[in-house]
Amino acid sequence: MTHPEPIATHVDPVIYEIFRHRLETVLEEGRLAIRMVSGSSVVIEGGETMCALYKSDGTPLLVAQGILLHCVGARDFIKHCIEAYEGSPGINDGDQFFYNDPYIGGQHSCDQVVIKPIFYNCERVAWVGSVMHTVEVGAMEPGGMPASATEIFQEGIRIFGLKIVDGGEFRQDVFNTITMQTRDPHMIGLDTKGRLAANNIIGRTYLELIEKYGFDVVRDASEKIIDESEAQARALLSSLPDGVWTSRIHGDDTSGGEDKPYRVVCTMTKRGDGITFDFTGSSPQNKCSNNETLPAAWGSLFVVLASHLFWNIHWSNGIFAPVTVVAPEGTVVNCRFPAACSNGVVTSGMMITESAHECIARMFYAAGRYDDVNAGWSSAGGGPYFGGINRKGELVSNMILDNFASGLGGTPSRDGVDTGAQMMNPQSNINDVESxxxxxxxxxxxxxxxxxxxxxxxxxxxxGPESAYMVYGIDGLMVGSIGQGRRAPGSFGLFGGYPPGLQEMRFALGSDVRDWFAAGRSPRSADQLTEINAQTILDTPRTLPIIPTREYDIVIYNMSGGGGYGDPLERDPELVRADLERGAISADTASLVYGVEADQTTLEVDVAATEACRAMIRRERSDQGNVARLHNPSPAARTRRLVRFHESLAVDQKADGSLVTICLACDRELADARGNYKEHVGRRERTLSEVPLRHLKNGDRPWVVYVEYACPGCGTLLEVDTYCPETDGEERIIWDTRLDLDALLASSSREGPP
Amino acid sequence: MVAAERRYIVGIDTGGTFTDATLIDTVTNEVFIDKSPTTPHDFSLGVVNAIGEVAKWVNLDLQGLLDRTRLVKHGSTVATNALLTRNGARVGLITTAGFEDTTLIMRAVGRVAGLSIEQIKHQSTATKPEPLVPRACIRGVTERIDARGDVVIPLNEHEVREALRTLVEGQEIQSLAVNLLFGFINPSHERRIKAIFDELYPDRTDLEITLSSDLAPVFREYARANTVIINAFLARTVNRYVDGLGQRLGGSDSEGGTQLLLMQANGGIVHRDEMTPVGMLQSGPAGGIIASKTIADLLGHGNVVSTDMGGTSYDLGLIVDGFWSYMREPIVERFHISWPIINIESIGAGGGTIARTDHVTRRLVVGPQSAGASPGPVCYGAGGTQPTVTDANVVLGYIDPDYFLGGRIKLQKQLSEEAIRTKIAEPLGMSVVEAAAGIYQVINGHMADLVRKSILPTGRAPSEFVMYAFGGAGPIHTLALTAATGIREIYVFPTSAVFSSFGIASADVIHTLTASQRYVMPADPDDLNGALQDLDAKLIDVMRKEGFEPNQVQLRRTFHMRYRRQLNELAIHIPAGGYGHEAEDQAGDVAVDSPVRSYDAHDVKLIMEEFERRYEQVYGPGSGYSRAGIEVISITIDAIGPAPKPKIAEHPGAGLDPSRALRGHRPAYFGGARGFAETAIYDYTELRPENHLMGPAIVETPVTTVVLPPGTSGTVDRYMNLALRLEA
Known part of the structure; x- marks a missing residue:
């Protein structure tokens, strides 16, 4: 167990507190300035921007609240700048450098960064960086995240550091060279100016603070900010149980001429005050751009660290200190140059986030911190993008960001939030339709x-949301899509809850929809598109290179919801009825999944029929014939509960000192607690083809099946994992929770009997 | 009763605990204030009681006062309360088919709207509020209007009838809201729905129907839907209250009678017939800014930072160029709405704010939690154990334990010392006094940061502002925190209760209208003038109902402008008389005798230049980007009907020397080498205009304490306010 350096105590605590609050305020001011100036809906509606201060060597000092992906972003650019340009052309007072190469930092070439060194008495004392997602980079397709790219050279401009401001002088030549390579120079220009303004605001205030308190005080207070975050992060980790957790999330990759599943595997090891995320076992890198570079993988992991594990700790370099990442090169979590990578952020990156999220949620549950436990959030990143020339002859290019209204996971105490957010953005927001x-x-x-x-x-x-977009007010438009989740859910359910549904995209090209309009009708769902007499109906993958469309062509697109929590049969039948009333589920789902029999018109629940139906489902689950049953002595032989690590499972100690996993619903002993209980309970593999959104409209086979584990005693559903034969081979069973039981025994005996 | 004898104006402000009444005698310019407990079961009772109390000051009973009162101006929490407790009508919503879920999706941001930063950061716990209209009471009807206002899908009237029938008869709704996409540009479909309703249910006059195109014809459908829904939800409760109060105040408010005017969140006071229920939300905090504006007009201050530090929070509003600004995306409770609400920011910093030491980092953390009124600060001796800002102020000698609130509460200094010792000083290895001074400085830092952050988007230098410090705790801190903000001049109002009430009682009638219509600049002046004339005409019409002739109405125009491709706008104040023409009013408002003039092409050019000038002022030189093009996205007009402003009493000067007010000396802590300094204590009630005070000094009043640290000075002005300055 490592110990943090003692926190610098020589900084006056009062000055420190004032200084810290001032810095936080000014970073927020900078971020707001960018948002006001920018023309990107990603920035305005999605909040995709971040300002941060760094030490003179590029170590993150304090990060403003904003998009979590970018927390680490500018660090790597600053380090590169110092290494590459200290000598020539030199880093001088009043300079600002523009960067966007994703093999240096950031998520992809859309993440454009301007960094500015801060000088005091001719010495470089700090850096400020502003990162913003920009929706045009002059790539092979519009929108900045080309689905067709198979190497980085097709993904638009790659800037390795250009002085856009040189000694305080704005370089129009550099500015023009960057912006004019894109399809939308005006918007890129606005965004770039926003970053310059934010850096100026923040840099000015930092210097004011130095002038007020003196450089030594500011330097020491800055160190203390980092030390403090580390101390808090380590204290938090120390308070959580030790163990190893594993998650496996599946995605589908369909570009670059491939159509195949892939996976991200995360093994999280928590020991003492340190934590390791090991992504060994993740699939080899994709041919297309659904890959993360190593800096991008850090950013995607940081999303869940900042929003779940370390949410109440200041975001500085200190929270990285206890964290180790293992990401084998040549995989989807650390692709090898010159792999394309612009879509990693909405595909493999989100799987990094969700796989780590699953491990953290299980760890929090075992620690009894139920408020912090959520089942999987939707990993429906991306969305449709388009470009064309409008009737005034102007280029238009943009992206739809309804993904920021994806569904969130269920929790121990409440249902998941409908159309809620994407984890990378705590203040997720979508456009008004009118806007x-x-x-x-x-x-x-x-x-x-x-x-x-x-x-x-x-x-x-x-x-999650479903939207129907019609091309309108323009003769033709090239429309493509990025993301994944058509043939694999991309996220997880927890403790018997199911993973979210699948996501589809359907085009209706060349239809008589205008006749519908004249008759006072309009198609509003994917099924209705088959009724409008279209020349072509296309069911497409999520990663879709652009296709040409004409005015009045329609595309319907849905974003997935969140993961379920706990056995559906334990949901109060009256809540299931309410779900039916508000259209959250279909009648098939109510009866097949929830075992609720309700009248088709009044929706009144038939209590007796529901009981019978649920009993039948439980019997089916428990009677799988694959269970090597453990002898089941009387409960009295157990002396104490060591830990409840699951909605329905706990580890008890027996009189002979041995540890067993028991089912809390029926008090049955399931397995030796030192092994994986899943080896000893009912297991079946199935698809839910009867239920909408669990099968695909055109009959394609989902890549994954559900693996359901149920208590052989009472039939309580314990876990629903996904299994994909193509990626998982013989690895059918995941061992999701391996608590360090000896450590728990040691600490609980120290504390005395519960 | 003849009108000439209606010499009084009554201001009534319903607060959480007390209902305050202010009485202005427009003949003698005397002001009287009194209060009565607020009566939550029926707020109008507390209102009437408070009027009865203040009537005694002029030797009248309630009826006697009402018979002699021209105007009753009332700030009420009835709407805010009804929304908080969800005590409103069962509302049905009709919207464009396909978009029935818009108010449930809440633009996703509804999950965090109205939450604190801490709550937002705790992502695993943030959830959406229960919607005001459940899904079962929402109906979509097939129709579509595009962004230019053209009908793409005609209204399906069969569906309208079906929707109305199931809502009115099936769901038994009490109020109906209609919000169609782009109905604000082309209201024909919304109006047709109302016509069909009238045709189907001619007898259901009890069932209110609110069209978005009537109530809030502005773009962005989600906040607009909330506005219409909340208005429909509140209408019954609010109307019943206003009618009931009208009855209690004497029924008739016809020509010559007592008129009931209600305060709205846009800072206006409007006749009850012109009142909008949704506009009453958050009108309470607006009262403070109205008061500041009244005072600013009186003292001739154009740019003011108005602050109010009470027991739990520090509220800040700005007046820039003589007027307040409205919130960009106002949130009431947890819902975005499209309605003008005065922009007021708030942080958890007040006398009751708690200081603690973080056990991991050993940081000194002040706020945002508050000990509230109960148990309150430790020195109250009411069971509080966590040291607060007030405890620090007692230890530092700023507050006299025997003269807190004029001696009404005796404070126990040793309890403060003990709490600060164990909770702060010992963990941090400081002395008790150092720890207390630390609490004082940290909370000042938080407030100073809010001041700076609020001024930044105005693009003006802090030195262009004066600060007003209201609230019981404000004057203890204001001079110390102002030093870090760049503001040099501060006003405290030892009689602030009088000033606030006076401000509300003399508030103007204001109606605000916003129209969303995009103009790519340079716009055709005829298009612009046509739209403006429409808005002006609507407002003049309303103001006529309020009793103002067109030539008495001031029109204040704000253009919401941006570079093309931007998604956020900058609010630019545009003189109604155009630019570059002589005899314009300085502040830009049209003076009573200066008619509104049509804009010509030259004006349009000047409007664009003004936008670019302001843009660079806000975002810095070189930030402008005219190549992208400029557009106007919407126009807001405030129509202002000036209320009579009775003169506030002035007092004769009595020279520089304040010594007659000197009550004695006590040690107070001002840090540095000085440590505790013997500090002169003045009795505010004995100070006179022109008296000059040099820090360190403390001025005590029955309601607050003013601390002048070394390096500051103060002068009593002719209204008995303290004008304070930081010495250069």
């Missing part, structure tokens, strides 16, 4: 919450 239609050549025919999109469970995952 969107003022700016882009589209008309929305629907935007609604998608029934059955959330994972089923005692506490279901929240619904």
């Amino acid at each position: 969107l239609e003022f700016n882009v050549p589209l008309m929305l025919l629907a935007r609604r919450q998608m029934p059955d999109s959330g994972g089923f469970g005692k506490r279901p995952g929240g619904m």
Whole structure:
């Protein structure tokens, strides 16, 4: 167990507190300035921007609240700048450097960064950096995240550090050279100016603080900020149980001429005050751009660290100190140059986030911190993007970001939030339809919450959105899509809850939809698209290179919901009825998954029939014939509960000192607690083909099946894992929780009997 | 009763605990204040009681006062309360088919809207509020209007009838809200829905129907839907209250009678017939800014930072160029709305704010939690154990334990010392006094940061502002925190209760209208003038109902402008008389005798230049980007009907020397080598205009304490306010 350096105590605590608050305020001011100036809906509506201060060597000092992906972003650019340009052309007072190469830092070439050194008495004392996602980079396809790219050279401009401000002088030549390589120089120009303004605001205040308190005080207070975060992070980790947790999340990759599943595997080891995330076992890198560079993988992991594990600790370099990452090169979590990588952030990156999220949620549950436990959040990143020339002859290019209204996971105490957020952005926000239609050549025919999109469970995952976009006010538009999740859910259910539904995208090209309009009708769902007499109906993958569309062509697109929590049969039948009433689930789901028999018109629950139906489902689950049954002595032989690590499972100690995993629903002993209980309970593999959104409209096979584990005694559903034969081979069973039981025994005996 | 005898104006402000009444005698310019407990079961009772109390000051009973009162101006919490407790009508919503879930999706941001930063950061726990209209009471009807206002899908009237029938008869709704996409540009479909309703249910006059195109014809459908829904939800409760109060105040408010005017969140006071229920939300905090504006007009201050530090929070609002600004995306409770609400920011910093030491980092953390009124600060001796800002102020000698609130509460200094010793000083290895001074400085730092952050987006230098410090705790801190902000001049109002009430009682009638219509600049002046004339005409019409002739109404125009491709706008104040023409009013408002003039092409050019000038002022030189093009996205007009402003009493000067007010000396802590210094204590009630005070000094009043640290000075002005300065 490592110990942090003692916190610098020689900084006056009062000055420190004032200094720290001032810095936080000014970073927020900088971020707001960017948002006010920017033209990117990603920035304004999605909040995709971040300002941070760094030490003179690039170590992050303090990061403003904003998009979590970018917390580490500028660090790597600053380190590169110092290494590469200290000598020539030199780093001088008043300079600002523009960067966007994703093999240096950031998530992808869309993440454009301007860094500025801060000088005091001719000495470089700090850096400030502003990172912002920009929706055009002059790549092979519009929108900045080209689905067709198979190498980085097709993904637009790569800037390795250009002085856009040189000794305080704005370089119009550099500015023009960057912006004019893109399809939308005006927007890129606005965004770049926003970053310059934010850096100026922050840099100025930092110097004011130095002038007020003196350089030594500011330097020491800055160190203390980092030390403090580390101390808090380590204290938190020390308070959590030791152990090893494993998660496996599946994605589908369909570009670059491939159509295949892939996976991210995360093994999290928590020992003492340190934590390791090991992604060994993740799939080899994709041919297309659904890959993360190593800096990007750090950013994606940071999303869940900042929002779940370390949410109440200041974001500085200190919270990285206890964290180790293992990411084998040549995989989807650390691709090898010159692999394309622009879409990693919405594909393999989100799987990094969710796989680590699953491990952390299970660890929090074992620690009894139930408020912090959520089942999986939707990993429906990305969305449709488009470009074209409008009737005034202007280039238009943009992206739809309804993914920021994805569903969230169920929790021990409440249902998941419908159309809630994406974890990378704590203040997720989507456009008003009117705001969107003022700016882009589209008309929305629907935007609604998608029934059955959330994972089923005692506490279901929240619904995701479904939208219908019609090309409008423009003769033709190239439309593509990025993301994944059509043939694999991309996230997880917890403790018997199901993973979220699948995501589909359907085009109707060349239809008679205008006749519908004249008759006072409009198509609002994917099924209705088959009724409008279209020349072509296309069911496409999520990663889709652009295809040409004409005015009045329609595309319907849904984003997945959150993961379910707990056995669906434990959901109160009256809540299931309410779910039916508000359209959260279909009638099939109510009866097949929740075992609730309700009247088709009044929706009144038939209590007796529901009881019978649920009993039947439980019997089916418990009677799988694959269980090597443990002898089951009387409960009295158990002397104490060591830990409850699962909604329905706990580890008890027996009189002979041995440890057993027991089912809390029926008090049955399931297995030796030092092994994986899943080897000893009912297991079946199945698809839920009866339920909408668990099968695909055109009949394609989902890449994964559900592996359901149930208590052989009472039939309580304990876990629903996903298994993909193509990626997992013989690894059918995941050992998701391996608590360090000896450490628990030692600490609980120290504390005396419970 | 003849009108000439209606010499009084009554201001009534319903607060959480007390209902305050202010009485202005417009003949003698005397002001009287009194209060009565707030009566939550029926707020109007407390209102009437408070009027009865203040009537005694002029030797009248309630009826006697009402018979002689021209205006009753009332700030009420009835709407805020109804929304908080969800005590409103069962509302049905009709919207464009396909978008039935818009108010449930809440633009996703509804999950965090109205939450604190701490709550937002705790992502695993943030959830959406229960929607005001459940899904079962929402109906979509097929229709579509595009962004230019053209009908793409005609209204499906069959669906409208079906929707109305299931809502009115099936769901038994009490109020109906209608919000269609782009209805604000082309209201024909919304109006047709109302016509069908009238045709189907001619007898259901009890069922209110609110159209978005009538109430809030502005773009962005989610906040607009909330506005319409909340208005429909509140209408019954609010109307019943206002009618009931009207009855209690004497029924008739016809020509010559007592008129009931209600305070709205836009800072205006409006006649009850012109009142909008949703506009009453958050009108309480607006009262403070109205008061500041009244005072600013009186003292001739154009740019003011108005602050109020009470027991739990520090509230800040700005007046820039003589007027307040509205919130960009106002949130009431947890819902975004499209309605003008005065922009007020708040942080957890007050007398009751708790200081603690973090056990891991050993940081001195002050706030945002508060000990509230109960148990309150440790020195109250009411069971509080966590040291607060007030405890620090007692230890530092700023507050006299025997003269807190004029001696009404005796404070126990040794309890403060003990709490600060064990909770702060010992863990941090400091002395008790150092720890107390630390608490004082840290909370000042938090407030100073809010001041700086609020001024930044105005693009003006802090030195262009004066600060007003209201609230019981404010004057103890204001001079110390102002030093870090760059503001040099501070006003405290030892009679602030009088000033606040006076401000509300003399508030103007204001109606605000916003119209969303995009103009790519340079716009055709005829288009612009046409739209402006429409808005002006609507406002003039309302103001006529309020009793103002068109030539008495001031129109204040704000253009919301941006570079093309931007998604956020900058609010630019544009003189109604245009630029570059002589005889314009300095502040830009149209003076009573200066008619509104049509803009010509030259004006349009000047409007663009003004936008670019302001843009660079806010975002810095070189930030402008005219190549992207400029557009106007919407226009807001405030129509202002000036209320009579009775003169506030002035007092004759009595020379520089304040010594007659000197009550004695006590040690107070001002840090550095000085440590505790013997500090002159003045009795505010004995100070006179022109008296000059040099820090260190402390001025005590029955309601607050003013601390002048070394290096500051103060002068009593002719209204008995303290004008304080930082010595250069």
